[in-house]
Amino acid sequence: MSISQHYPCINSKNTEQTDTALLEKQYGHLVGKHPDNVTISEIKDAGHTNTPLVKIMRKKCIECCGFEISEVRKCVSTTCPLWPYRMGKNPFQSTKYKNTAEV
Numbered sequence: 001m002s003i004s005q006h007y008p009c010i011n012s013k014n015t016e017q018t019d020t021a022l023l024e025k026q027y028g029h030l031v032g033k034h035p036d037n038v039t040i041s042e043i044k045d046a047g048h049t050n051t052p053l054v055k056i057m058r059k060k061c062i063e064c065c066g067f068e069i070s071e072v073r074k075c076v077s078t079t080c081p082l083w084p085y086r087m088g089k090n091p092f093q094s095t096k097y098k099n100t101a102e103v
């Protein structure tokens with residue numbers, strides 16, 4: 001099950017746009033194109049930037065917490081795939097853990 005199935009994107013209303021190069025029709029329904037089938041220019045034109053994935057995860061967590069930034073740190077949903085990354089850092093790449101056995 002994908003994250004979006006657990007946490008519907010509040011920006012999903014924006015997919016109502018029909019003039020974007022990022023969408024296509026499939027069986028009469030508007031769907032997002034596979035990113036492999038979109039140019040970088042089209043992605044940038046839609047307002048996306050080349051951002052580190054952990055920063056994107058952080059943004060998603062902030063959105064998940066109703067934009068209450070302090071709530072992200074307190075998140076108790078430890079089974080959420082984003083939980084280790086919610087502070088915008090990858091703990092598996094942190095120097096804090098470099099000397100531990102399982103990194």
Ligand code: SF4
Binds near residue numbers: 060064072075
């Ligand atoms: S880690 Fe917590 S705040 Fe982040 S998406 Fe998951 S449930 Fe939401």
